Amino acid sequence: MMQVEEHFLWMAQNEARACTRIVQCVERIADLTFNTHTQNISKVSANIALEAFMLRPSSVMGLLCTVVANPGQNTGAGVSVAFRSLEDTLLNFRCHIANDTGSPSGQLSQNAVAVASIHLPLAGSVRASALRSVDNSTCRLQLIVFRNGKLFPCTGNSSSLADDGKRRSVATPVAFVKLDGCSLDSSIQPVIITLRHLALGADPTAAYWDFDLLDGHGGWRAEGCHITGSAGNTTTIYCTQHKNFAVLMDLKKVLSFPPYPGDFLHPVVYACTAVMLLCLFASIITYIVHHSTIRISRKGWHMLLNFCFHTALTFAVFAGGINRIKYPIFCQAVGVILHYSSLSTMLWLGFTARNIYKQVIKKPPKPQDGDMLAHPPRSPMLRFYLIGGGIPFIICGITAAINIENYGSGEQTLYCWMAWEPSLGAFYGPGAFIVLVTCVYFLCTFIQLRKHPERKYELKVLSEEQQRLSAADVPHCHHQGEPGMPGVMGPAVMPAVRA
DSSP states (O other): OOTTTTTHHHHHHHHHHHHHHHHHHHTTTHHHHHHHBOOOEEESSSEEEEEEEOGGGGGGOOOEEEEEEEEESSOOOTTGGGGGGGGEEEEEEEEEOOOTSOOHHHHHHTTTTTTEEEEEEEOOOOOOEEEEEESSSOOEEEEESSSSTTTOOOOOOOOTTTTTTTTSOOOEEEEEEEEEEEEEOTTTTTTEEEOSSSSSSSEEEEEEEEEHHHTTTTTOOOTTTEEEEETTEEEEEEESSSSSEEEETTTOOOOSOOOTTTOOOHHHHHHHHHHHHHHHHHHHHHHHHHTTOOOOOOHHHHHHHHHHHHHHHHHHHHHHTTTOOOOOHHHHHHHHHHHHHHHHHHHHHHHHHHHHHHHHHHHOOEEEEETEOOOOOOOOHHHHIIIIIIIHHHHHHHHHHHOGEEEEEEEOSSSSOOHHHHIIIIIIHHHHHHHHHHHHHHHHHHHHHHHOOOSSOOOOOOOOOHHHHHHHHHHHHHHTTSSSTTOOOOTTTHHHHHH
16 A cells, blocks of 8 residues: 555545554554464565564663665565665564664664664663563563655644644654553653655654544654754654654755745745846847847737746746745735736747747748839737737636635645646646647747748848838849840949848
8 A cells, every 4th residue: 555646545544544544453463463372473565564572671681673675585686785676675674682872873874775773772770770561571562664654644734743734744764663561661761763764855853643633634743752863864763652753854945055034945046036037138128229220020029028028027926925925915916926927928938939930931022013012011919918918817817806815825835826726727728728839839930941941030021211222223233234144243243232
């Protein structure tokens, strides 16, 4: 079951507490299997390792158990264990007596195939004994290690728990420790657990799983658990409870700086946004100031400026307000503006692709009346503004009118954007259609340019006066070439024509 996707396990836990029942069944294996003839139990699998055995507290001078990932029987010989996939390795316990002076984290770091280490305290002395036998009889120790935290999904509102509203995730294996027949005085010497990190993360915290939280669905609690040290990719913790232990981390902030006031974004985001805005506004100003000298059509000029403007608006609003979830009204405004500007940016990009395609397939105007070139009529730009700005405005208005809570931050949302279900029809659907049409236009343009490479350069449409002068110059050049060979220009005229 631990090979199933996390989303399905979350749904099973939410509907029928399936994950909780699986974990509790695993924890009961030792209770149902132990008898007078069975003194120890060892279960080996790819994702769960179980070890249970009987011990006498007075004879144990500390116990250290390490969980290693041994190769399975189907693994080929001669392949390094460090490079095998998780499916080809089996978790297994290796326990031996050890004193309290050893470092579990150091031993775990030296062992390349070890994933967890559990160190029980010294139990030999009478005065500082941490293990006390109830009736001077043997007690049963049960150890379980889960390879990951898939069977411990948090399905409720856990903002006040160790995972901080699902901001932190399980980043280590989960270890379970249980003693029957003897108690552990954790105030003297607690159980020390060292776990290897499964992924890089920030803001670690030690926690244990409480099955009674969130109406019986379970949740992570941090009370009584502390991190005692961290070395490389291992973390050592101790807890005063005998539960399922793990280290939770914020896996989304791998490259994290120290916390900034107001929970700002990463500094690289602001630096790149500033550079991008500078380039976009430089392009806008350049095309406005030098409009008369830049070879670009009237439609292309309008579309380029609108594309640059809406792109700059999208980047600026994203960097300035995407994480302002503490201010609901401001967060909703950020969601609306991002929705509008993103759709407008994609629409103007689609218009640009269409305009380029129309320019490529357009044939040169034919001369009229013998010496006059046809002057193509100017098509109005109002329709492009109505589509590029009107359609996103209508979509945003309908989405907000149905429910303004579609924008902003919900209880479980980390950013000021849109709810998932409304965004499918209001953003991702139209956006996918626009991107598809834009790609088709660009593909058709590429095909046309392969057929007609002379159309690669877009020129401004000549004015009426320039057309008249150009038409008058053509016969004059041919007249100068008549003294020589007919239809061929003289050598003195060729530089002037090229100029």
